[in-house]
Amino acid sequence: MVETLADTVRVYLLLVRMWSRAAWAYRTSFVLLTVATAVVTGLDIVAILLIFAHTPRLADFTLPEVMFLYGTSSTAFYLADSILGTVDRLGGHVKAGTFDVMLLRPARALVQVAADQFTPRRLGKVAQAVTVLVVSLSLLDVPWTPSRALLVPLMVAAGAVIYGAIWVSGAAFQFVATDASEALNAFTFGGNFLTQYPLVIYGREWLWALTWIVPLAFVNWQPALYVLGRPDPLGLPLAFRFVSPAVALALAVVAALAWRAGVRHYRSTGS
Amino acid sequence: MRAVDRISFRIDSGEVVGYIGPNGAGKSTTVKMLTGILTPSAGHIRVAGLNPVRQRVALARRIGVVFGQRTGLWWDLPLTDSFELLRHLHRIPSARYRENLELFTELLDLGAFLHIPVRQLSLGQRMRGDLTAALLHDPRIVYLDEPTIGLDVVSKAAVRSFLAEINRERGTTVLLTTHDLDDIERLCGRVMVIAGGRLVYDGSVDGLRGRVNAERTLVVDLAAPAPRLDLPAEPPGARVIRVDGPRQWVAFPATASAAPLITAITARHEVVDISLREPDIDEVVRRLYLGGLRSSAAAASSVGDPSGTDDPSETGGRSATSAK
Known part of the structure; x- marks a missing residue:
């Protein structure tokens, strides 16, 4: 088990190195896209600052608190995006026949799809999100008990696994419907957008749906309520603040099973 | 839709087998089942003692595959980078890797373009690169899906003599699908013909000529x-x-x-x-395709459905490609 995991990581890093070198073959494009990405992700935080230029609180949340939500959600999201965001291009691989080629290599297909077209540029978004998170931590006015401090890295890790699981499940669905990547984006990019703000601003119905149907509330909302010392608007028990890792694990298992079923039902293309 | 139906064959270690048939006959489908890409709806397949779908990664270490119309090489990087990656993925010992790369460079004349990005290579050069990539890890079995498609006469000759050499020197088992019957005549001791998803001939190239009124x-x-x-x-x-x-x-x-x-x-x-x-083998094969030749003995519907079910409508591909 440990050996398999180590080998998976080794293969992933080998492929990441190959794709990074390939990306560097187009240096101008690489530099321009890096700048463009930095500007676009930077706009997210500008939007939050603009809101707080007009109001001191958003649904009773202060600026450092919203920055904390943004920082945790985005760090988790962009980590998952960097590591395996390209799995949403699976439909393209199926259509182009390149998925066949991946199945001929002595490596897990999921690892190859995840590493596909990797570019170091993606890490820039993680850096931006981490910066916001660190700034918010220095501004937050909460008593830093060990359990609060420990929950922060844990929620980021669990959040990344939740996003990753959604990505992989969505990719698995593309074995059946090759054009489904747009629908998938609604859950990933859309989910990241939603969880950057206090979920309570969307109203109780949405809050309920994001807890029980698409469990994005466990990416950062539930644990953040504990860290920020706030009551749950839905009145869920205290235990819910700490179940994110379990939710992440459960979703990861579902995603792995969906992926396996997808590969087994893979139909390839002609010739 | 049934792509292939009740195909049954066994290939022994060291054989060079041609697998031919008209477009859409089921050649690629067979190869994809043998490599673990596609899961057969029924039947048994064993390749080098492994179940291709369940043990795909282990099998990938023992086989080499070339799809003539698709490359496994890194488009924006030189051939050497792709080869280095394969060295790591297959965990090829350094000495063995150097030895193989040297040999293939000589046999396939790769020296001039080893360090040029793959996207800048000609089709013939790229194919030689793909062949090397498929064989660097000393696979016991190689599948080649139309390896000479679109190549000029010189490149075709280079590919053929390379395959003949590898088979002779290393005893590598070769299964070749092609539309180019010269490939078959020059390389294969045995030929299998598939038409409409069924095996209609399995035997020697000479026997193929005798089978129709050539x-x-x-x-x-x-x-x-x-x-x-x-x-x-x-x-x-x-x-x-x-x-x-x-x-x-x-x-x-x-x-x-x-x-x-x-x-x-x-x-x-x-x-x-x-x-x-x-007799022109093209003509022979054309007659075979058209003639609706009933399954020869080798098509072996008698081997039947090894899965033991009575449903004759399912694929019963059984291939034992022994590599030991």
């Missing part, structure tokens, strides 16, 4: 233009099929001996030169 042709050059040749009664079926000045073409059944025919013609006419043409 004909050989004598090209007779006379001293001077003459009326149609006066042919003997033996072999039956011999006839002049074309006259062009002093040259005449005589067709006769491929199974008959040419000797009595030549003797009779030279006895009755003043002949300058005679040459014998073997």
Whole structure:
């Protein structure tokens, strides 16, 4: 088990190195896209600052608190995006026949799809999100008990696994419907957008749906309520603040099973 | 839809087998099942003792695959980078890797373009790169799906002699699908023909010629233009099929001996030169495809459905490609 995991990581890093070198073959494009990405992700935080230029609180949340939500959600999201965001291009691989080629290599297909077209540029978004998170931590006015401090890295890790699981499940669905990547984006990019703000601003119905149907509330909302010392608007028990890792694990298992079923039902293309 | 149906064969270690059939016959489907890409809906497949779908990664270490129309190489990087990656993925010992790369560089003449990005290579160069990539890890079995498609004569010859060499020197088992029957004639001791998803022939290349009413042709050059040749009664079926000045073409059944025919013609006419043409394998295969030849013994519907179910409508591909 440990050996398999180590080998998976080794293969992933080998492929990441190959794709990074390939990306560097187009240096101008690489530099321009890096700048463009930095500007676009930077706009997210500008939007939050603009809101707080007009109001001191958003649904009773202060600026450092919203920055904390943004920082945790985005760090988790962009980590998952960097590591395996390209799995949403699976439909393209199926259509182009390149998925066949991946199945001929002595490596897990999921690892190859995840590493596909990797570019170091993606890490820039993680850096931006981490910066916001660190700034918010220095501004937050909460008593830093060990359990609060420990929950922060844990929620980021669990959040990344939740996003990753959604990505992989969505990719698995593309074995059946090759054009489904747009629908998938609604859950990933859309989910990241939603969880950057206090979920309570969307109203109780949405809050309920994001807890029980698409469990994005466990990416950062539930644990953040504990860290920020706030009551749950839905009145869920205290235990819910700490179940994110379990939710992440459960979703990861579902995603792995969906992926396996997808590969087994893979139909390839002609010739 | 059923792509292939009740195909059953066994390939022994060290064989070079041609797998031919018209477009859409099921060739690629078979190869994809043998490599673990596709899961058969019924039947058994064993390759090198492994179940291709369940043990795909382990199998990938023992086989090499070339899809002529698709590359496994890194488009924006030089060949050496792709080869290095494969060295790591397959955990090829350094000494073995260097030895193989040196040998393949020499046999396939890769030296001039090893360090050029793959996207800048010609089709022939890229194919030679793909062949190397498929064989660096010393696979026991190689599948080649149309390896000579679109190649010029020189590249084709290079690919063929390379494959022959690898088979001879290392005993690598080769399964080759192709539309180029020259590939088959030059490389394969055995040929399997698939049509409409069924195996319609499995045997030697010569046997393939005998299976349909193939004909050989004598090209007779006379001293001077003459009326149609006066042919003997033996072999039956011999006839002049074309006259062009002093040259005449005589067709006769491929199974008959040419000797009595030549003797009779030279006895009755003043002949300058005679040459014998073997039946064109293209023509043989065309007849086989069209003839709706009933499954030969090797198609073996009698082997039946090894999964033990009675449903004859499912794929029953059983391939034992022994590699030990």
